[in-house]
Amino acid sequence: MTTETKAISPFSAKVNDYKQLIKFTLNITVVFSTILTYLLVPGIQFDIKMVSLLAIGGILITGAANAINQIYEKDSDKLMKRTANRPIASGRMSVTEGWFVVAVSIAVGTFILAYFFNWSAALLSLFSLFLYGFVYTPLKKVSAISVLVGAIPGAMPCLIGWVAGADHFSAGGWAFFAIQFLWQFPHFWAIAWVAHGDYTRAGFKLLPNQNEPTQNTAIQAILYTVAMIPFGFLPFYLGITGQMSMWLVLAANIAMTIQCVRLYKEMDVKAARRVMFSSYIYMPVVFLIFYADKITF
Numbered sequence: 001m002t003t004e005t006k007a008i009s010p011f012s013a014k015v016n017d018y019k020q021l022i023k024f025t026l027n028i029t030v031v032f033s034t035i036l037t038y039l040l041v042p043g044i045q046f047d048i049k050m051v052s053l054l055a056i057g058g059i060l061i062t063g064a065a066n067a068i069n070q071i072y073e074k075d076s077d078k079l080m081k082r083t084a085n086r087p088i089a090s091g092r093m094s095v096t097e098g099w100f101v102v103a104v105s106i107a108v109g110t111f112i113l114a115y116f117f118n119w120s121a122a123l124l125s126l127f128s129l130f131l132y133g134f135v136y137t138p139l140k141k142v143s144a145i146s147v148l149v150g151a152i153p154g155a156m157p158c159l160i161g162w163v164a165g166a167d168h169f170s171a172g173g174w175a176f177f178a179i180q181f182l183w184q185f186p187h188f189w190a191i192a193w194v195a196h197g198d199y200t201r202a203g204f205k206l207l208p209n210q211n212e213p214t215q216n217t218a219i220q221a222i223l224y225t226v227a228m229i230p231f232g233f234l235p236f237y238l239g240i241t242g243q244m245s246m247w248l249v250l251a252a253n254i255a256m257t258i259q260c261v262r263l264y265k266e267m268d269v270k271a272a273r274r275v276m277f278s279s280y281i282y283m284p285v286v287f288l289i290f291y292a293d294k295i296t297f
């Protein structure tokens with residue numbers, strides 16, 4: 001029996017490279033949190049034009065941030081199975097083309113956010129891009145503190161969405177920022193646990209405790225998931241949502257905590273993978289619960 005390799009056209013190959021350059025799936029989830037926090041602002045109604053503009057602006061700026069990250073990490077990305085096939089690391093795309101994409105995306109993305117929303121949202125996005133591309137990215141090789149630094153631009157999309165809708169910084173935006181900020185620690189440590197071999201090979205220092213997955217890593221993950229619990233109550237107490245979402249989000253937080261406790265007890269890759277997948281599901285589900293409650297209560 002012969003193994004057939006499906007031929008793909010140069011156009012599809014290019015589209016695939018661009019999808020990888022902007023880290024498409026991660027990008028969409030990040031922008032999803034921006035759109036949902038925008039829609040959670042009291043008084044904001046779903047308007048397809050505004051939501052599409054926010055999505056395009058968000059995808060462009062987040063894409064630029066991810067492209068900067070891949071330009072800087074082209075040599076270390078080559079060393080990890082997970083990232084070796086990225087377009088710049090593999091040599092399919094030049095660094096010049098990468099920077100060109102970054103420049104155009106920043107220009108168009110900033111224009112969209114500033115013109116159709118406000119300068120606060122646009123400047124916050126540029127600040128997040130700077131923190132992610134030029135501070136977190138080089139820090140990854142220096143110290144595990146990088147995860148704390150990376151969690152700031154990681155949570156900023158919530159504040160950007162809120163400010164885009166409300167035109168000012170207020171408690172609601174900070175509440176969603178806090179939830180997403182805390183969520184990233186179990187999310188990322190689970191990934192770093194699963195891909196520990198890859199990360200060590202590439203010289204990244206991303207796990208606490210001498211960069212080895214230990215019971216202390218699991219304890220810290222438990223502490224962050226427990227800390228998320230009170231923040232899940234805030235949207236109700238701030239009058240953004242009804243009470244139903246508060247209980248449902250509490251259930252989601254307990255489910256995440258249980259997975260982290262299992263990681264502490266079992267201390268293996270299988271348990272880390274469960275935390276990783278729970279984190280993938282948690283974020284969209286929790287935002288949809290808050291939004292569904294806002295439009296029905």
Ligand code: HEM
Nearest residue numbers: 025026029030033082147150151154155184188191280283
């Ligand atoms: C300190 C912050 C963060 C770090 C260090 C981090 C790290 C990572 C890494 C390394 C992966 C790749 C896993 C793999 O290849 O199997 C990943 C995947 C993912 N992350 Fe994060 N992340 C962070 C924040 C976020 C944020 C803010 C979101 C969304 C709101 C997010 C959503 C996702 C999703 C959906 C995936 C799976 C899809 C994919 O692999 O592209 N992450 N994360």
Ligand SMILES: CC(C)=CCC/C(C)=C/CC/C(C)=C/COP(=O)(O)OP(=O)(O)O
Nearest residue numbers: 030061062065069125128129132150153154
């Ligand atoms: C608005 C704006 C620009 C916000 C920034 C949004 C953003 C890109 C969030 C992701 C946060 C993060 C630290 C991801 C991990 O990257 P990594 O470098 O550890 O992942 P990798 O190993 O797959 O490259």
